[in-house]
Amino acid sequence: MTRIIVMTSGKGGVGKSTCTANLGMALAQHNRRVAVVDADFGLRNLDLLLGLENRIVYTALDVLAGDCTVEKALVKDKRQPTLGLLAAAQNRNKEAITPEQMKSLVAGLAKTHDFILIDCPAGIELGFQNAIAPANEAIIVTTPEISAVRDADRVIGLLEANDVKFTKLLINRIKPKMVQEDQMMSVRDVLDILAVPLLGVVPDDERVIVASNRGEPLVLDQQLSLAGVAFNNIARRLLGEEVPLIDLNATHDDLFSRLRRFFRG
């Protein structure tokens, strides 16, 4: 049974595409056949994050026009051959495709893959409707900011109304130090509002930016960063393993910060 998962957030810039690229890659590393589908027509960038930009020959629209098969349009990753990318058309906009067409595209991929990850555009308009139409599961990506959480809440409501039943939460870009100093919403605060199961927490990491610019997802690094480990753990949880959350406080909770906290009360 193919698991069709949409990665969505409502708000833009919270890291949907980065998470999609990393999770797709991590799942492929666990020997699953993964297709990542960019549903952001007109503003595609999943190909950049995966470093596959110059290998795109056909896009989803060419498949719908009947110019090629969906298998042929899939860009195989050179590092992980079990990972494929179905690129969106860059020269068109969201209205170029309907929810029914999206469903048929994904149905074409479902036969030959274990996981299909759909990278949803920001917003709740037609692009969002297209992206969620084929999905039976959703991963809500949010950052610990109240605007992102508010939008995530709205999106969860919309997903419920559109019969996407299994929704899980991924909290991205958390800064453990700020949480400790009570300057940022904690994981608990976010869960308190959204009330959906937690899939994982990814710490804020400057290396994510470097990895994006290079087109090499973090999980490919030899020496995994904390964010890389987090993505890998999330992939394992998706596969059904029980993996405890990493203790994000451990790294910088040295004697000094403990003393500081102690004296501050």
Added chain:
Amino acid sequence: MASDDSAAVTDAVTDGSPPLEAPTEANSAAHSAAATGAPTPAPPVDPRTQLRLRSEGDYLTLLLPNPLQAETEGGMLSWGELIQQFKQRLHGSEPFWQPHTVVHLAARDRLLDTRQLQSLEDLLTTAQLSLKRVITSRRQTAIAAVAAGYSVDQLAAEDRLLQSPPRPGQPLAEPLYLQTTVRSGVEIRHPGTIVVRGDANPGSSLVAEGDILVWGRLRGTAHAGSGGDRDRYIMALQMHPTQLRLADLVARAPDGPSQQYLPEIAYVGDNAIRIAQAQDFARQHFNATLGQGAQPTDAF
């Protein structure tokens, strides 16, 4: 004990009456008085702008909003939005019907095509209801309904001029019981009392002609007595609303996080919305109803 037990939350009053002073003895630090910036009268709300089910004994009626009414209120919801809202309501509400109950669709003046009828039927089927009859005053809707195989009642068109405003003193609809988290962007309107078992999140809005009872955290906007009845209450286990409205009064919650997690009741007293702890309120109310009757003395 008099009403000085409760803290005034607002001084926003319509009709240009002078803003009220917060009671000086207001003792609760947790909700210090906070006035709304500008006194904004609550807009008139018609709960009929949402689809809703009404029990008629052995069948249900699905009421569609009247397009004429919606027009005069400025801004009619699109069909997609209506269906979306109805879905969210169906998902959250405890079914008060047996499986395979028959539904009559009261389409009133609204034009419906075959596709829209089909989408309604699909939705009702998922809730184990079956659409059998369509009641309409439009010829095109009647034709579409006949073609789709429903029984049809065609009524004479309602005259715009003869339409009388809703009579005062009508009984409220039966309470709407929802078992869900009311999320941001969701609006629940009901011409009766709304009971939510779950949280009402920031960005959500509950509008009821009757009372609102949230068995959870109320963090969105709540408007009770939207028909103008000030004798209505908003109750929540945790009261952290974005905004409270009772009939024509508006109040916002005090700034700053509250550390108090006690059930509270919002009510209208002295032309302003006030909040009291549920236990104190019950005692006050009880004393008030006792009136001049016997009071327990120290001897007891």
